[in-house]
Amino acid sequence: MTQTTPMRPTLDALQALDALQALDARDPLAHKRAEFLLPQGVIYLDGNSLGALPARVPARLECVAREEWGDALIRSWTANNEGGRDWMALPDRVAAKVARLIGARPHEVAVGDSTSVNLFKALSAALAAAAPTRRVILTDADNFPTDLYVAQGLNALMGGRYDLKPVPVADLATHLGPDVAVVMLTQVDYRTGERLDLAAVTRQAHAAGAVTLWDLAHSAGAFEVDLNGAGADFAVGCGYKYLNGGPGAPAFLFVAERHHAVPVALSGWMGHADPFEMAREYAPAAGARRFVVGTPMVLSLSALDSALDVFGDVDLAALRAKSLALTDAFMALLEGVPELTLVTPADHARRGSQVSYRHPQAREAMRRLVERGVIGDFRTPDILRFGFTPLYVSYADVYHAAQAVQDVVRELRG
Amino acid sequence: MTQTTPMRPTLDALQALDALQALDARDPLAHKRAEFLLPQGVIYLDGNSLGALPARVPARLECVAREEWGDALIRSWTANNEGGRDWMALPDRVAAKVARLIGARPHEVAVGDSTSVNLFKALSAALAAAAPTRRVILTDADNFPTDLYVAQGLNALMGGRYDLKPVPVADLATHLGPDVAVVMLTQVDYRTGERLDLAAVTRQAHAAGAVTLWDLAHSAGAFEVDLNGAGADFAVGCGYKYLNGGPGAPAFLFVAERHHAVPVALSGWMGHADPFEMAREYAPAAGARRFVVGTPMVLSLSALDSALDVFGDVDLAALRAKSLALTDAFMALLEGVPELTLVTPADHARRGSQVSYRHPQAREAMRRLVERGVIGDFRTPDILRFGFTPLYVSYADVYHAAQAVQDVVRELRG
Numbered sequence: 001m002t003q004t005t006p007m008r009p010t011l012d013a014l015q016a017l018d019a020l021q022a023l024d025a026r027d028p029l030a031h032k033r034a035e036f037l038l039p040q041g042v043i044y045l046d047g048n049s050l051g052a053l054p055a056r057v058p059a060r061l062e063c064v065a066r067e068e069w070g071d072a073l074i075r076s077w078t079a080n081n082e083g084g085r086d087w088m089a090l091p092d093r094v095a096a097k098v099a100r101l102i103g104a105r106p107h108e109v110a111v112g113d114s115t116s117v118n119l120f121k122a123l124s125a126a127l128a129a130a131a132p133t134r135r136v137i138l139t140d141a142d143n144f145p146t147d148l149y150v151a152q153g154l155n156a157l158m159g160g161r162y163d164l165k166p167v168p169v170a171d172l173a174t175h176l177g178p179d180v181a182v183v184m185l186t187q188v189d190y191r192t193g194e195r196l197d198l199a200a201v202t203r204q205a206h207a208a209g210a211v212t213l214w215d216l217a218h219s220a221g222a223f224e225v226d227l228n229g230a231g232a233d234f235a236v237g238c239g240y241k242y243l244n245g246g247p248g249a250p251a252f253l254f255v256a257e258r259h260h261a262v263p264v265a266l267s268g269w270m271g272h273a274d275p276f277e278m279a280r281e282y283a284p285a286a287g288a289r290r291f292v293v294g295t296p297m298v299l300s301l302s303a304l305d306s307a308l309d310v311f312g313d314v315d316l317a318a319l320r321a322k323s324l325a326l327t328d329a330f331m332a333l334l335e336g337v338p339e340l341t342l343v344t345p346a347d348h349a350r351r352g353s354q355v356s357y358r359h360p361q362a363r364e365a366m367r368r369l370v371e372r373g374v375i376g377d378f379r380t381p382d383i384l385r386f387g388f389t390p391l392y393v394s395y396a397d398v399y400h401a402a403q404a405v406q407d408v409v410r411e412l413r414g
Numbered sequence: 415m416t417q418t419t420p421m422r423p424t425l426d427a428l429q430a431l432d433a434l435q436a437l438d439a440r441d442p443l444a445h446k447r448a449e450f451l452l453p454q455g456v457i458y459l460d461g462n463s464l465g466a467l468p469a470r471v472p473a474r475l476e477c478v479a480r481e482e483w484g485d486a487l488i489r490s491w492t493a494n495n496e497g498g499r500d501w502m503a504l505p506d507r508v509a510a511k512v513a514r515l516i517g518a519r520p521h522e523v524a525v526g527d528s529t530s531v532n533l534f535k536a537l538s539a540a541l542a543a544a545a546p547t548r549r550v551i552l553t554d555a556d557n558f559p560t561d562l563y564v565a566q567g568l569n570a571l572m573g574g575r576y577d578l579k580p581v582p583v584a585d586l587a588t589h590l591g592p593d594v595a596v597v598m599l600t601q602v603d604y605r606t607g608e609r610l611d612l613a614a615v616t617r618q619a620h621a622a623g624a625v626t627l628w629d630l631a632h633s634a635g636a637f638e639v640d641l642n643g644a645g646a647d648f649a650v651g652c653g654y655k656y657l658n659g660g661p662g663a664p665a666f667l668f669v670a671e672r673h674h675a676v677p678v679a680l681s682g683w684m685g686h687a688d689p690f691e692m693a694r695e696y697a698p699a700a701g702a703r704r705f706v707v708g709t710p711m712v713l714s715l716s717a718l719d720s721a722l723d724v725f726g727d728v729d730l731a732a733l734r735a736k737s738l739a740l741t742d743a744f745m746a747l748l749e750g751v752p753e754l755t756l757v758t759p760a761d762h763a764r765r766g767s768q769v770s771y772r773h774p775q776a777r778e779a780m781r782r783l784v785e786r787g788v789i790g791d792f793r794t795p796d797i798l799r800f801g802f803t804p805l806y807v808s809y810a811d812v813y814h815a816a817q818a819v820q821d822v823v824r825e826l827r828g
Binding site for chain 1: 451452453456458460463464466467471472475476479480482483484485486487488489490491501527528529530531534538555558559560562563564566567568570571572573580654660661662663664665677678679680681682683684686689690691692693694695696707708709710711712713714715717784789791793794
């Protein structure tokens with residue numbers, strides 16, 4: 001899986017729909033597709049932006065609304081905790097499910113709030129964990145904008161104490177001086193799909209005395225992440241992309257156990273050691289639960305909880321193998337199309353679960369693709385982005401999507 | 415409505431169930447009860463903690479899950495904005511519905527995140543709006559704990575720059591010196607149900623040169639609030655109490671237009687002027703939209719959106735009149751019960767929409783009441799709390815609830 005020489009099937013073999021259908025026939029994850037409600041006539045290659053609807057979610061929402069909220073009302077906060085349904089413990093139960101996917105222990109994960117708010121929590125905690133003399137926050141100049149905005153807002157609130165330094169990710173090493181407090185990176189670039197070696201970069205940052213903060217927005221649920229194996233410090237991730245938790249689903253925060261004693265900047269009652277004691281002084285709950293802030297959004301959180309059960313029987317190595325095979329196939333089928341400039345690394349180790357191309361008329365090309373039922377997305381200025389979610393994208397989908405891309409590119413050429 | 419001499423029907427009249435049923439028969443809000451799904455055999459007096467389920471919400475959730483998420487997928491972010499359904503504008507549409515209830519203009523309200531997170535946004539903004547030489551945050555020592563925790567966490571993050579001063583609310587005036595930056599108060603005390611005069615306290619704070627931050631958790635949807643009429647500066651409120659938005663529903667933030675230029679501490683991409691421009695520098699959106707941070711939790715936010723439609727035809731003066739009549743009746747029916755010490759003001763102007771009593775065995779008394787289907791709640795150390803939500807609580811409910819309270823108190827006496 002981590003070889004650096006790409007192994008790609010030949011174009012000839014892949015061009016045959018038969019060959020791809022044969023891959024579907026022996027796909028160990030093929031049965032997972034039936035666990036999603038996908039619209040007819042659509043090939044959905046945008047699960048990296050919004051994961052598809054797991055079939056089990058509508059019934060769970062109905063139950064949470066009518067039974068837990070409507071019938072049990074306020075009693076649902078504490079009732080039925082043996083049955084694993086009490087709302088007070090819901091954030092912890094969801095955290096445990098996320099933990100398995102990212103190589104964390106359950107008490108190192110807190111679920112709730114948006115990714116942006118979690119970035120704020122994580123960065124303030126990471127800065128508190130760093131040596132106080134260090135004043136640089138090192139980040140990727142091409143990081144997802146909200147990561148940069150959150151750092152800008154937090155730094156201004158702290159009186160401009162830090163120097164936020166966005167640099168090209170390739171030059172990171174040269175900037176890792178003794179002034180760096182936190183290295184804040186997104187593991188998979190949202191535009192190019194390039195994947196960083198989380199363990200290697202973490203080692204590098206630690207060797208330079210810095211604390212790491214990883215944004216796993218395009219990692220969690222796309223492939224296995226091993227935060228503790230890598231010795232990572234802090235991480236955040238998104239609930240609504242590869243975790244399929246629904247639009248704007250609650251996000252997660254990882255705080256390695258050794259950092260649990262840092263001050264909690266967003267200190268709310270649901271992260272208090274005893275919320276209903278109604279004490280005047282904040283006293284943090286045990287573990288990462290202290291990073292839960294206000295009352296959890298139970299409807300959205302229950303959808304995520306239910307969606308995560310889709311991963312219950314999924315072997316993450318098989319998930320990664322299929323992701324690479326799907327993206328390999330797509331890249332092979334579009335190789336040599338002159339208008340398309342591949343920006344996703346061919347090297348498996350450096351690839352996430354998406355394939356992106358530059359195209360001079362990318363916005364219009366994507367509009368036409370969506371019209372044909374092939375849903376990927378456009379990212380400014382000229383990127384066609386296609387996400388491959390191994391739980392519900394088939395090899396045959398790859399074939400038909402590539403055909404549609406070729407057709408649209410040909411049309412625009414004429 | 416604001417007379418200071420309480421006008422309460424006599425005990426004799428109220429003791430008759432007939433009399434109360436007659437009030438139900440001419441209640442202009444009686445038809446609203448059918449818009450909620452209430453469990454059989456329950457009198458629900460805890461809508462001040464978790465509002466009941468509006469009947470329209472399950473269908474809306476089903477539609478959002480199956481159609482907007484499942485079928486339209488990523489297209490729902492922008493599709494159908496003429497139909498008022500695009501997710502990008504959903505926070506703004508909900509904000510407009512909240513604005514009407516609190517005397518704000520739509521562009522002064524931002525909806526999303528928990529109340530605690532909104533307190534953090536509001537307090538950081540209020541401190542930025544205050545004169546920089548002022549270093550005291552004045553608050554009620556009996557404020558809801560999360561309000562205190564959030565202030566503690568924010569102040570620590572800002573290097574302990576401020577002095578958080580919790581004082582008895584009755585002594586507020588004596589502490590309103592030239593050092594006070596922000597007066598942060600909850601309008602209705604969550605334990606006693608005592609209501610502060612928002613306009614008078616705001617005037618007092620302004621006269622002392624301070625900025626006001628109001629927590630409307632037990633105000634919004636319980637009675638009409640007129641923030642702009644009072645010249646209020648900042649406010650937050652809860653979506654899941656009197657607004658019936660569901661467990662942990664998104665909360666709201668009010669920022670008076672004159673303060674819109676303050677720096678945004680929690681600056682995320684959904685509050686950016688052009689989120690999909692993917693610019694590296696944060697540039698705030700127009701109005702209070704800048705206080706939206708990350709991707710909105712669409713499922714929870716849609717439930718709140720739908721729940722707010724219940725208020726569409728509600729006259730807020732009639733709502734307040736019924737709230738006072740319900741609480742008057744309850745207080746009258748329990749007058750003279752020796753174990754019950756009323757802690758809610760009899761004065762209409764000083765009363766929210768709840769009635770609270772101290773009782774030496776309050777926890778056990780509430781347990782027995784809930785067992786009998788009368789759901790209020792216990793608040794430490796010895797408070798029995800009963801919330802009266804005029805949209806779905808009837809006068810007959812008041813009678814039966816008071817009977818149950820008398821029975822339980824009698825049992826515990828024996």
